[in-house]
Amino acid sequence: MIPIKVAGPVPSEPRSPATTALQYLQPGALNLTALPPLSLYIHFPWCVRKCPYCDFNSHEAKGELPEKDYLDAVRLDLEQSLPMIWGRKIHTVFIGGGTPSLMSAAGLDRLLSDVRTLLPLEIGAEITMEANPGTFEAERFKAYRDSGVNRLSIGIQSFNGAHLKALGRIHDEAEALRAVEIARSTFDNFNLDLMFALPSQTLDEARRDLQTALSFAPPHLSMYHLTMEPNTVFAKYPPALPDDDLSADMQDMILETTAAAGYGHYEVSAYAREGRQAQHNLNYWQFGDYLGIGAGAHSKISFPHRVLRQARYKQPGSFIDAAKRGNPVQEEHEIARADMGFEFMLNALRLVDGFDPNLFGERTGMNISAISKALNEAESKGLLYRDHKLIKPTELGQRFLNDLQEMFLAG
Template identity: 90%
Template sequence: MIPIKVAGSDLGKLAGESRSPAATALQYLQPGALNLTALPPLSLYIHFPWCVRKCPYCDFNSHEAKGALPEKEYLDAVRLDLEQSLPMIWGRKIHTIFIGGGTPSLMSAAGLDRLMSDVRTLLPLALDAEITMEANPGTFEAERFKSYRDSGINRLSIGIQSFNGNHLKALGRIHDEAEALRAVEIARSTFDNFNLDLMFALPGQTLDEARRDLQTALSFAPPHLSMYHLTMEPNTVFAKYPPTLPDDDTSADMQDMILEATASAGYQHYEVSAYAQSGRQAKHNLNYWQFGDYLGIGAGAHSKISFPHRVLRQARYKQPGSFIEAAKRGNPVQEEHEIARGDMGFEFMLNALRLTEGFDPNLFGERTGMSISAITKALNEAEGKGLLYRDHKLIKPTELGQRFLNDLQEMFLGS
């Protein structure tokens, strides 16, 4: 946590703004401005936008690789993006890094080494920084992953999704069951810390098949598991041509099975979709859920950056070519806005309510610059409906609240 000084250089004056520090300060101190007494922890997200093939359920900013990737040109643009972002975060330490996509494991070993070198040159990293990279089992090469580790990656997140060949085909994945098993073996022998992504409620999936997927994953004793319910996201192939999915009762049975099996194996269910061995929670994701700050660089990346009297959100250009050209021109940010004071309570609770063990009420004030009284009405209503537990030290969703999390979160809209 970094104490905030109310001085011109600390007011978050962005590169390219024409306001003077005095004028900026005057704007921030108007009625309705926030009052953060300290800045939250800061993470770095780096987006690599290409993949081998777009999966029919995927709504992430990913683009099928056609021909040779413009890796050097893209990494040049990412460095420019980072350099142009430095005035917003000057002097702040990076606690976690996450390289996501797309399929970052399509990056060459030399490219990843160059990327990490650029980051270390431009940013102060915490000595114990968690540095995660996403990987697709269809791209695993043992020697390349050893090179990734040597470049500084200390945590791998593997998109397994299923160990069942038929379900992998239905999901449009580029790997088969054998490649999935091999990927986990390589990860386990190369990295001390890794995560396995699995999905359930897949097209045609039975409860027994979901159980076998989970048992296979647990047999590797991964430090961390992410278990996602397949959803039909807008603007995906599955949304346009929906497959036949398990009914709600079967999906609920799968969820109950997952909770029981992971608990029996010694995993803590600490976030809606996340299960971890003791001390192995994903620090990067925890920072999101605790409404920490993150700088997102690369095509389509999103940022949330706090200043003494405002919180800023940004989004980069999504198309890789457009992002590269915008970075060369000096501003890869396509959209930018401040979070309105009236939306701050909802934005905080949208994230924090995902934590099954809840949060200290003081965290609300630390991260929003507002009093917890701003959401008292919604808290009372949620507590009255049995969706929320709270006392002077803790606010957390009840078991019922976890089951109906969307309904619980929506109660804080406009609070």
């Protein structure tokens, strides 16, 4: 007799993969022949000041940060999550926020020591830390590097002082330039985050921002179109933004300029020199697994016959208290079989060069025929190219990516 999973709270996963497979096997279950690569995301929730466009889980730091209490809670969170990922190696680590570079050098060293103590890290694993200009101190960043961070992601957003002020950033153009200099002299691998289609931005101003960034020869660039996210100050009080035609001109300029400078456009917003693609983010886009720990962090964990999503408590104080009580997870649910195709395509269609159709089966446990109707429709509209070895968005599909992704909602 095959045990049936009963309704109610999901228990901690057993340590034995064989037990997991038996316990959750049921009619209509998925059938993953191998588990995907696993990454670790660690959230540091504080920042100096909340930016008006930001919808991330970030909280303004008021007074001294409870760094020790928070890191204690993060370790508890990780310890309590271990049964779900027993025996699996961590391929990449990403420390995001908020502003993780507000963390002390000793705090970061303690955090990565805890990670190494509790988890098997892949040799040479990419370990990225987000940082913002205005929190840069050369000696502290050398200490971060010595603790094991080998890739820095810097939230520049713009090198134009007026635009930085409009975006509510705490740094000016001089601090932005200084931050990149420190990063370049301290880290072999780093990313620069820039935004375009900013309030009142001209095409020439967007070009100057990009040219300034390229003058530092960063291994990786992220170029984000400013969007008005719900529940932000900008959503409530929207500034005057470039129109669609000007935004499209900026996008064309970015594509041409980065290509001429030797950067490959491999994901909607990502450009990299050869061999410098962000491995952590690639794992997201290829529908890999990730354990998210810390306040508000999200997880996607696969088992042979199901895929689980989790979200931690968002408020730092609530997260710390919940971790002490033994369960910092606020929400938890399985991805329904009917939603699996959309969840996969939502991520994979961001890849400019597309994906092998076999990856769909490997990551979802389903046959590609499950989304054949949507594939046929997208192909007929010129939004998608496919053959037996490749599925990828066309140039038109990249332009109208949201429309393309939504076509898979119905399966």
